[in-house]
Amino acid sequence: MRHFLKSSILFRLGFAVALLLTVGSAMAEQRSGHIWGLPPCVTVHGEQIDRLFMIIFWLTATVFVVTQATYIYFLIAYRKRPGHKAFYSHGSDKLEIIWTTAPTIVFLALALYGNHLWDQIHRPAPANSFEIDITSYQFGWQMRYPGVSGKLSPIDVRKISDENPFGTDSQNPLTAQDVISSELVIPVGRPVHLLLHSRDVIHSFYVPEFRLYQDCVPGRTIGWVWFQATRTGNFQIACNQLCGTGHYNMKAPIRVVTEDEFAKWLKPRQEKNAAPAAAASPVATLTHP
Amino acid sequence: MSATITADSHAAAGHGDHGHGKKGIMHYLWNTDHKVIAMQFLFSSILYLVIGGAMAIAMRWQLAFPGHPIPFIGQFLPSTIVSDDGALIPGGYNMLVTMHGTILVFFVAMPVLIGVFGNFLIPLKIGAGDMAFPTLNEISYWLFSISGVIMLASLFAPGGAPGTGWTAYAPLSSFAKYNGTQLGQTLWCISLFINGLSSLTGAVNYITTVITMRAPGMTMFRMPLPVWAIFVTAILLIFAIPVLSAAAALIIFDLNFGTAFYKPSGGGQPLLWQHLFWFFGHPEVYILVLPAMGFTSEILAVFSRKPVFGYKAMVYAMVVIGGLGFIVWGHHMYVSGMNLTLSAVFGVSTMVIAVPSAIKTFNWMGTIWRGNIHYTVPMAFAVAFVSMFVIGGLSGIFMAATPIDLFVHHTYFIVAHFHYVIFGAIVFSLFAAIYFWFPKMSGRMFNDTLGWVHFWMSFVFFNLTFFPMHNLGLAGMMRRIADPTVYDCLRQVQPLNVVCTVGAIGLGLSTIPFLINIFWSMFKGPKAPANPWHSTTLEWTLSHPIQHGNFPVIPTIHHGPYEYSVPGLEKDYLPQNEKAPSHVTLEAH
Numbered sequence: 060m061r062h063f064l065k066s067s068i069l070f071r072l073g074f075a076v077a078l079l080l081t082v083g084s085a086m087a088e089q090r091s092g093h094i095w096g097l098p099p100c101v102t103v104h105g106e107q108i109d110r111l112f113m114i115i116f117w118l119t120a121t122v123f124v125v126t127q128a129t130y131i132y133f134l135i136a137y138r139k140r141p142g143h144k145a146f147y148s149h150g151s152d153k154l155e156i157i158w159t160t161a162p163t164i165v166f167l168a169l170a171l172y173g174n175h176l177w178d179q180i181h182r183p184a185p186a187n188s189f190e191i192d193i194t195s196y197q198f199g200w201q202m203r204y205p206g207v208s209g210k211l212s213p214i215d216v217r218k219i220s221d222e223n224p225f226g227t228d229s230q231n232p233l234t235a236q237d238v239i240s241s242e243l244v245i246p247v248g249r250p251v252h253l254l255l256h257s258r259d260v261i262h263s264f265y266v267p268e269f270r271l272y273q274d275c276v277p278g279r280t281i282g283w284v285w286f287q288a289t290r291t292g293n294f295q296i297a298c299n300q301l302c303g304t305g306h307y308n309m310k311a312p313i314r315v316v317t318e319d320e321f322a323k324w325l326k327p328r329q330e331k332n333a334a335p336a337a338a339a340s341p342v343a344t345l346t347h348p
Numbered sequence: 349m350s351a352t353i354t355a356d357s358h359a360a361a362g363h364g365d366h367g368h369g370k371k372g373i374m375h376y377l378w379n380t381d382h383k384v385i386a387m388q389f390l391f392s393s394i395l396y397l398v399i400g401g402a403m404a405i406a407m408r409w410q411l412a413f414p415g416h417p418i419p420f421i422g423q424f425l426p427s428t429i430v431s432d433d434g435a436l437i438p439g440g441y442n443m444l445v446t447m448h449g450t451i452l453v454f455f456v457a458m459p460v461l462i463g464v465f466g467n468f469l470i471p472l473k474i475g476a477g478d479m480a481f482p483t484l485n486e487i488s489y490w491l492f493s494i495s496g497v498i499m500l501a502s503l504f505a506p507g508g509a510p511g512t513g514w515t516a517y518a519p520l521s522s523f524a525k526y527n528g529t530q531l532g533q534t535l536w537c538i539s540l541f542i543n544g545l546s547s548l549t550g551a552v553n554y555i556t557t558v559i560t561m562r563a564p565g566m567t568m569f570r571m572p573l574p575v576w577a578i579f580v581t582a583i584l585l586i587f588a589i590p591v592l593s594a595a596a597a598l599i600i601f602d603l604n605f606g607t608a609f610y611k612p613s614g615g616g617q618p619l620l621w622q623h624l625f626w627f628f629g630h631p632e633v634y635i636l637v638l639p640a641m642g643f644t645s646e647i648l649a650v651f652s653r654k655p656v657f658g659y660k661a662m663v664y665a666m667v668v669i670g671g672l673g674f675i676v677w678g679h680h681m682y683v684s685g686m687n688l689t690l691s692a693v694f695g696v697s698t699m700v701i702a703v704p705s706a707i708k709t710f711n712w713m714g715t716i717w718r719g720n721i722h723y724t725v726p727m728a729f730a731v732a733f734v735s736m737f738v739i740g741g742l743s744g745i746f747m748a749a750t751p752i753d754l755f756v757h758h759t760y761f762i763v764a765h766f767h768y769v770i771f772g773a774i775v776f777s778l779f780a781a782i783y784f785w786f787p788k789m790s791g792r793m794f795n796d797t798l799g800w801v802h803f804w805m806s807f808v809f810f811n812l813t814f815f816p817m818h819n820l821g822l823a824g825m826m827r828r829i830a831d832p833t834v835y836d837c838l839r840q841v842q843p844l845n846v847v848c849t850v851g852a853i854g855l856g857l858s859t860i861p862f863l864i865n866i867f868w869s870m871f872k873g874p875k876a877p878a879n880p881w882h883s884t885t886l887e888w889t890l891s892h893p894i895q896h897g898n899f900p901v902i903p904t905i906h907h908g909p910y911e912y913s914v915p916g917l918e919k920d921y922l923p924q925n926e927k928a929p930s931h932v933t934l935e936a937h
Contacts, residue, residue: 097822098837108751115749119742126738130713134731137652137719144920145913146718149937150658154714155707162706166745170699173749174692180751181688197526217613260520261618263683263758267824267837270755276619276685277519278612283688295835299758299826301513302520303527304439307829 098267102286104180105270184285188250194224195262195275198305200296202243206236207333216278219258238328242312246321247288255281265299288315380482381896382467388489389463393456400451403444405856410436412849414831428508441830442511449514454543455496460778461639466554466578472887473572475563477897480556484549491546495539502535510536518610518621522602534603537596544593551582565905572885572909576663577642580670581635588631595624622684626677634673638666640777644730647780648712650883651727652719653920655910658711659937665704672701682753691750698748705741725799729780732807736772761821767814787876791892798865805858813851816844884923885909908937
């Protein structure tokens with residue numbers, strides 16, 4: 060038993076299994092991305108992220124296969140044999156310099172390329188972006204769309220509370236116009252700019268199909284998130300920051316629809332809110348953009 | 349003064365207060381001998397390993413079969429964790445998430461790596477009679493024990509244990525209204541505070557011992573790599589732990605006394621906690637992995653019958669990891685709301701810290717290259733360590749790249765990544781170290797067959813548990829959710845969750861042969877020779893039982909720690925306290 064378990068054939072087998080697990084299960088089946096399990100990617104930035112992902116995947120897969128193949132070869136070739144003595148060596152400075160320099164160059168190149176993309180993704184939202192305010196709370200989401208004037212009512216994060224979920228000013232006529240929704244409906248092909256808020260603890264806005272994660276921090280507006288959807292479909296916002304007992308189920312529907320459908324969804328809601336406000340205040344008569 | 353302690357001088361002085369005169373149970377409860385303290389840490393940690401591991405299996409059960417009662421033990425769990433029929437409730441799941449992480453990091457990995465092997469190995473490997481501060485050493489153990497009791501007590505607090513994750517992000521953790529367990533969270537903070545004191549007293553002791561108590565001839569660059577690793581680790585502890593303690597104290601104030609360090613409406617900052625926590629939390633990763641690297645380096649050399657390849661490069665790499673470890677914490681916070689340029693800066697430092705890890709990996713491969721590899725159980729775990737570390741290291745590159753983090757942050761991809769590092773690498777090296785030094789600790793040999801069964805079960809089930817988690821993460825599965833099936837996009841990958849759970853149960857079972865082996869062999873195993881592995885370092889020159897004070901005569905050290913297969917010598921190893929014969933030249937290392 061002891062010798063059976065010890066035999067190098069089993070060792071070889073073990074590492075072959077590890078290798079198969081690694082490369083095999085990564086490449087075995089395709090879902091919709093290039094790697095099994097990857098959800099579809101529906102944003103412009105997401106496609107760039109997936110490209111970088113694949114570069115790193117092939118780089119690391121190659122490094123893994125090459126180093127592990129060498130390692131396994133050493134493990135088999137230099138196993139204990141009668142009459143064999145190990146080679147006496149304390150190392151090689153030349154090799155140390157090579158395997159310090161090479162990874163440094165590769166890692167720095169990756170960091171620079173990654174940060175270049177990071178910078179691109181976080182350019183200020185384009186002027187034509189559609190602005191939506193999202194507030195998170197234990198344990199749900201609320202969206203706020205601009206009313207008929209095309210402008211969101213301004214907010215003060217310090218005023219965000221259970222009674223005033225968005226922190227708007229009730230005196231401001233724009234506040235009554237705002238369209239509140241429990242689902243996130245967005246037009247395809249148009250940049251969408253999000254203002255992320257939290258009413259209590261830290262939550263996170265996470266949509267795997269958008270390749271997008273951002274924490275919502277109480278007391279702050281996170282205003283740098285914007286994206287452009289490339290196709291229509293139904294998705295879900297998931298809270299991905301442990302936020303309490305209901306965390307696992309803190310989700311909200313997302314519908315990416317055509318511009319027409321989007322207008323059909325938003326217009327009636329805007330007009331409904333505009334009706335009483337129009338009578339009360341002259342600001343509401345501002346021209347629609 | 350302490351530097352001259354020897355077994356003989358010790359016996360002559362008759363220090364009764366050191367505990368070695370005591371009989372029975374007191375001998376094991378209060379004893380200042382570093383070898384006994386190491387055993388105290390070992391047995392406490394094994395208990396916590398079983399508790400923390402069982403929690404993980406309960407969580408895996410829930411993830412594979414959401415809402416189904418946990419078989420056998422479900423009914424016996426408190427009502428804060430399970431429903432009436434014994435199924436995990438979401439709040440209870442969060443508590444297990446928190447306790448599993450906290451226990452495994454602070455009550456298993458740290459005490460075994462540092463408490464057990466730091467204590468056991470440092471004096472024996474540098475030729476010292478004991479630690480510099482033996483009483484402080486025992487106090488360190490008891491602080492650790494008290495902190496453990498407090499941590500477990502939080503499970504029985506009203507509202508249960510904290511369900512805020514081992515990272516305890518504020519303001520969830522700092523506001524009773526949000527976390528629902530003011531006492532549980534407070535106990536968690538107090539426990540970590542006391543645990544930190546234990547680590548600090550230990551670290552002070554290790555640093556002083558290494559600097560002041562080396563035997564004649566034991567220069568810094570002749571120290572075995574495990575000693576170097578624990579020395580660097582102790583320095584990291586000194587800098588990192590106080591920050592966690594302070595941050596935890598602030599949570600206690602916020603929770604109980606109405607301060608607002610982390611509460612925005614009172615002028616506080618939620619991100620402050622994350623900066624403080626990760627300033628500790630990232631060095632913590634290296635606090636765990638450096639000793640593991642040290643043990644592995646030595647075990648690979650011993651069983652390859654070759655000197656460690658690039659000894660000095662190994663030391664420098666550890667020092668560089670220790671230094672850089674303090675400027676990468678922001679990579680946990682790329683998407684936390686932290687300044688975006690700062691994220692980019694941390695992105696660069698994070699990529700750079702991968703370099704010394706790569707250097708170490710190449711040197712391990714260099715160590716076995718042209719060796720004469722003896723396959724033993726500790727060697728198998730050490731060999732597996734390198735492969736698992738490579739997988740964990742390579743998956744880290746994905747998250748280090750700032751844009752990829754937008755996609756994989758807080759998913760099972762990171763769960764897979766850090767379990768490859770913490771279980772695949774660190775725990776595997778712990779098993780390697782326990783088997784390797786078992787003959788020295790117990791005076792007996794372990795059972796080889798049980799050891800191999802343990803190795804293969806661990807290796808196969810570990811990969812079965814954690815490899816599919818990469819795919820789950822890429823499929824968008826969030827970490828710390830009690831029920832993945834509530835999301836449309838996750839229902840189709842649910843079979844993978846079942847695979848992980850099967851692996852986790854197997855991994856749980858794999859510890860049975862380990863525990864049987866350790867406890868049976870300790871009393872019934874065949875007597876071990878003084879140097880069963882034909883190793884060169886000083887601990888193997890002593891035969892069992894090693895007396896209090898360790899060395900009858902303080903040894904003199906003549907050369908570096910890993911002189912294996914020196915040409916011209918009959919035997920293939922040259923102990924550190926033996927002079928090389930004049931016809932033999934040792935290569936500089």
